[in-house]
Amino acid sequence: MKTAVTSYGNKITVNKKRVKISAVNVVATVIFAVYCLGIIVPLLYGFSISLQTRAEYINFAYFPSVPQFKNYITAWRDLDSMGNSVPVMFLNSLWFSFGTVIVNVLCSAFTGYIVAKYKFPGRNFIYYFAIITMMIPIIGALPSQIKYVAALGGYNSPLYVLVMTLGVGGSFIIFYSTFKGVDWGYAEAAFIDGAGHFTIFFRIMLPQVIAPMSALALTDFISAWANVETPIIFFPDLPTLASGLFNYETIVIKQDIFPTYYAGLFTCMLPTVLLFVIFQKNLMDIQIGGGLKG
């Protein structure tokens, strides 16, 4: 038996729970341990390679004899894709990721709110349009997408972020459902106090959906940061870190400069890892906690 202290300062007795070691537990533990090792070991080896010299890498060393932290400086300073240095690619990643998040999340919030809370002709059409377009598998739309983006001035330009934002995608459905659950009474009370529609949306309604909005923003950011295909296809002259490193891989293979390349990869990974570390509680609460009320 074990003694614990409550938040009120009272001592209580806690019965120690006996954990039963069963064959299933052992097998499950081994499987998950192997799975974890399968994820962690390659990452650690990759990190080790990022600290090796080229000669050590080519001679299949497991660990560097002297850690070459300068590889990170080299990656940061000397790697480039089509004449764009790593800092430039980093900036491209920033505008693409933040731009996608801000424009996509905000536009989806606007459309979700309006369709959920205001009655107007065509309201249901918008909702069902969003559902149906998500269900239809569109194969071979890429050439027309490129033409569409180019016609609107979004090809090879940061305007891509604006051009490709529809506001009626998956995020719209989430915001629609979320706003549906927010009591309209708040708005009515605000109208009585003289608030306008914009005030109600930005100061009353939007703060109510801050949790799902944060989650969407985070997942959109992480997804955009790691997106290789979109920058290569739609803005090839403005490579992001992800697409730039992807392009750079061919040089790496030819010259066997994998240590510098791995240093670049870990550098690219860092912002998303840091963001996850900072916001993991929010993310995990939203992922696990939703629907477990009462």
Next chain:
Amino acid sequence: MKAKIISFMLVAMLSLSAFVGCGGTGSESGGVIDVGKTDAYKDREKKIDFSFYYGGYGTDWFTDVAIDYMENVDKDVYIHLIPDFDNALARTKIDSQTGVYDLYQIGVDCFDRGLVLESLDDLLDYDVYGETGVKVRDKIDALQLDAYNENGHYYQLPRNLATGFNWVYNKTLLDSVFGEGAYTIPRTTDEFFEFGDTLLDKGVYLAAFPCDNASGGDYTVYSYETWFAQMMGFDAYNKFYDGYYLKDGEYVMSEATDNAAIIDAVKTASEAAYGAAERLATKGNRYMHERSAGMDFKAVNRGFYGGKITGSQVRFAFTFTGGWLESEVASDLKDNIVKDEEARAIKAPVVSGIIEKTPTIDGDATLRKVIDFVDGTVASAPEGVSDEDIAVIADARNIVTDLFCDAFVIPKRAKNKDEVKKFLAYLVSDRAQKIAAKATKGISVLPYGYVPTAEDMGFEISGYTKSVNEISRGANISDWAKKNSAFKKYMNLSWYYDASGSGGTLTYAFFTGKATPVSKINASTKEHYARTWETDFKNYLNWTK
């Protein structure tokens, strides 16, 4: 608190990115491509976007040539250099006419693309920069001019170095094994295999090839092609790919039902060449390094120069590659990954089966003496050998196989086409060739007649490069791809068909024991063309109309 610390780190990293772009020394060797040296000219009025293939010869020569042009020839133009790593993707872009650049140096077949490529007929009559009275067509080798002629028009300016693929040996290694000057470089394939047996007794494999061909680099199929060409004779070899075969002492054009006849007509030649290839690459014969299956071209290059070979301490003496070998290992040498050893290219060993068509040459020993004579090593031919047979051997000894798919092309949608053509007329000049050769340690990467000398270069040209140039000068260069042969293209003609479907190169198929054996190769090839010949021939006939 933890979140604050991490947030601070994130902000610091973001801020650092703004500062680290400043200054700095060069990185470890084998670092990034630096074509940024041309950025100083980017404010100029006219711009040429020049996409080039980043190959074994590196990029410095493009930069040096472009800078010379911008500094001394045309001060209104900015040449924006764009390295490309995928020839096929570049060609796809050209075909699609989207996002195309103004000029491409491209290493894949660009024939039959008159709809998407600018005609270069007028370019051939341009004056070459700095050379009075010399036209661009005067600078191009006649063989290549013929190969790139597409029904009287030109859409590609050939850039093929025409040095071909050669057998290369590690001179330093062989000197240490046998003693300097104490060995004879093999002249025939039988002698090659005897040499391999001797080497194996001394703990060295004869050769290694990159069977792991995922990133390219296994050129051994060109050596088999050379052996086939040797057996056929250069003229007959070319006639074969144009659809002709020998019937009753005369060459006749194939018909729709002639698939068996044309394959049977080359049976002796194909079995001799295929048999030599099989003997070389079969793992059990131990001529090829035991680790070849897992080696890519970089591993083979490193192993050749004494670098580490995974799972083996045994070295090998020969490989089969092109003139770029030393360029490809330059960064490895700098990083002490390989040893500073000497390599030499040699003429392809003559396939020993050739004595079947030279009645006065009674065996391999005599064949070797005839080769010594045609090489100029000895003053007189062996007794009893006819002049006709000597001519056959001389012809065989002088064949080098290459791949005529390297050219400059201008897409139809290029901007500033006149400027681009003017730049091309400069590229073929001796001036540009000299600058390019200097950047590549004496290799004629712009192959328009200029021969680099030590005096011009300011340094000694390596023994390897000299040996490559010596072999190809005056050689009969056979174009393995025969991309401009309509018959070969439509019929997909080859002198052998390996039915194994091993998924790799023929060498890999031999090495892993999956290839069709030589005893069945004639039947396998006939069987293959029996399925496809009639239909393909109809398509060929439609094209000829």
